[in-house]
Amino acid sequence: MRLVLxxxxxxxxxxxxxxxxxxxxxxxISTGELLRAAVRAGTxxxxxxxxxxxxxxxxxxxxxxxxxxxxxxxxxxxxGYILDGYPRNLSQxxxxxxxxxxxxxxxxxxxxxxxxxxxLIARLAGRALAEGRADDxxxxxxxxxxxxxxxxxxxxxxYRHQQKLTSVxxxxxxxxxxxxxxxxLGNRFA
Ligand code: B4P
Numbered sequence: 001m002r003l004v005l006x007x008x009x010x011x012x013x014x015x016x017x018x019x020x021x022x023x024x025x026x027x028x029i030s031t032g033e034l035l036r037a038a039v040r041a042g043t044x045x046x047x048x049x050x051x052x053x054x055x056x057x058x059x060x061x062x063x064x065x066x067x068x069x070x071x072x073x074x075x076x077x078x079x080g081y082i083l084d085g086y087p088r089n090l091s092q093x094x095x096x097x098x099x100x101x102x103x104x105x106x107x108x109x110x111x112x113x114x115x116x117x118x119x120l121i122a123r124l125a126g127r128a129l130a131e132g133r134a135d136d137x138x139x140x141x142x143x144x145x146x147x148x149x150x151x152x153x154x155x156x157x158x159y160r161h162q163q164k165l166t167s168v169x170x171x172x173x174x175x176x177x178x179x180x181x182x183x184x185l186g187n188r189f190a
Pocket of ligand 1: 008010016030031053061064087088127171173
């Protein structure tokens with residue numbers, strides 16, 4: 001199964017991707033996690049990315065594509081992958097199609113998690129208290145939601161035009177949302 005998970009910050013992408021990984025037995029590849037790992041490790045990429053991430057902006061396409069290519073070359077995606085947080089703009093969506101065509105692993109499906117802004121803000125405020133992530137402060141959250149509307153929302157139409165998109169209601173208990181996604185994916189991947 002080769003799946004892209006789309007959704008605003010706080011929509012549950014990371015949460016559901018981890019469950020889908022366990023369910024389908026394919027790797028969960030989160031560009032946010034890869035970038036946070038680079039920041040923790042203090043690599044040159046991490047040093048460049050940190051300020052942008054903390055402010056709620058998008059890290060440059062070039063940097064993110066570099067870490068994604070590196071991750072995809074690990075050789076564990078033969079049975080598929082769950083991509084979480086990539087692509088985040090149309091240029092990344094195009095770059096991804098080129099990269100995956102080269103690897104003969106094109107995206108099969110895209111799932112969009114639909115959650116309204118009020119709930120997104122509440123969830124991220126909860127995570128700020130629980131985990132203290134540097135980009136979950138109110139100002140950065142506001143910026144991330146703006147960036148999502150301006151740059152990432154058009155990616156939804158990109159996959160709709162490719163007839164790969166299914167929108168799933170992301171409101172409800174985590175388990176309920178997970179069941180909706182599995183149902184949306186249908187028996188094809190079970
Ligand atoms: P990400 O790590 O992708 O962070 P995110 O969009 O905030 O989503 P995340 O997956 O963490 O949260 P989730 O919705 O699961 O990106 C962080 C930053 O990295 C970006 O702002 C950007 O700077 C950079 N970046 C990453 N990818 C990039 C790219 N491709 N290009 C450029 N820059 C990039 O969950 C949020 C919270 O909601 C959690 O606390 C969770 O417990 C809770 N939650 C989830 N589901 C719930 C439910 N059903 N009910 C109640 N709570 C729920």
